[in-house]
Amino acid sequence: MTFRSIFCCIKPSDRWVSGNRNLKMELCVLTELADLVWSDRSKKEPTWRIFSLKELHSATNNFNYDNKLGEGGFGSVYWGQLWDGSQIAVKRLKVWSNKADMEFAVEVEILARVRHKNLLSLRGYCAEGQERLIVYDYMPNLSLLSHLHGQHSSECLLDWNRRMNIAIGSAEGIA
Numbered sequence: 001m002t003f004r005s006i007f008c009c010i011k012p013s014d015r016w017v018s019g020n021r022n023l024k025m026e027l028c029v030l031t032e033l034a035d036l037v038w039s040d041r042s043k044k045e046p047t048w049r050i051f052s053l054k055e056l057h058s059a060t061n062n063f064n065y066d067n068k069l070g071e072g073g074f075g076s077v078y079w080g081q082l083w084d085g086s087q088i089a090v091k092r093l094k095v096w097s098n099k100a101d102m103e104f105a106v107e108v109e110i111l112a113r114v115r116h117k118n119l120l121s122l123r124g125y126c127a128e129g130q131e132r133l134i135v136y137d138y139m140p141n142l143s144l145l146s147h148l149h150g151q152h153s154s155e156c157l158l159d160w161n162r163r164m165n166i167a168i169g170s171a172e173g174i175a
């Protein structure tokens with residue numbers, strides 16, 4: 001079992017970029033960049049893109065309660081499936097505020113730049129009106145927390161060797 005296979009999301013925090021007042025501007029630049037890259041398909045495929053709200057409604061069956069994977073401080077996370085069959089996790093902002101908008105920009109901005117086998121990959125984002133959604137790869141094997149202390153801790157015993165590999169894998173992702 002690799003570390004990534006037990007979904008672990010190492011997320012950015014606004015402390016990482018404190019003092020950066022240009023996040024919104026950077027997000028706009030990223031948006032333009034994505035459009036630019038997608039307009040030239042002969043070049044390398046982009047790793048993330050902008051989703052429309054309509055597409056995410058359709059992927060998650062209108063953010064159906066049955067699709068809900070969990071809930072965090074930012075909002076609810078829903079399972080979804082895109083037209084190409086790939087599975088995604090969509091994090092939908094609960095209530096719009098300047099602070100939440102900034103957190104959204106920080107998370108997207110950082111995840112769009114980093115790519116590592118032990119980091120949850122950004123598939124893209126959607127910002128329409130006051131809707132803010134972040135799209136990730138879907139991690140089917142639940143959280144590390146649930147394997148260590150939760151409902152799955154008795155089913156799947158993590159021996160010390162595995163725990164060490166997970167700790168090293170986490171450190172590599174953070175580094």
Ligand SMILES: Nc1ncnc2c1ncn2[C@@H]1O[C@H](COP(=O)(O)OP(=O)(O)OP(=O)(O)O)[C@@H](O)[C@H]1O
Nearest residue numbers: 069070071072073074075077089136137138139143
């Ligand atoms: N990519 C994903 N694949 C599968 N499940 C996910 C994914 N992202 C989140 N989840 C599920 O949704 C739950 C909430 O995720 P979220 O990232 O919002 O948690 P959090 O770290 O507590 O929140 P926040 O960072 O917003 O305060 C997770 O505990 C997990 O069960």
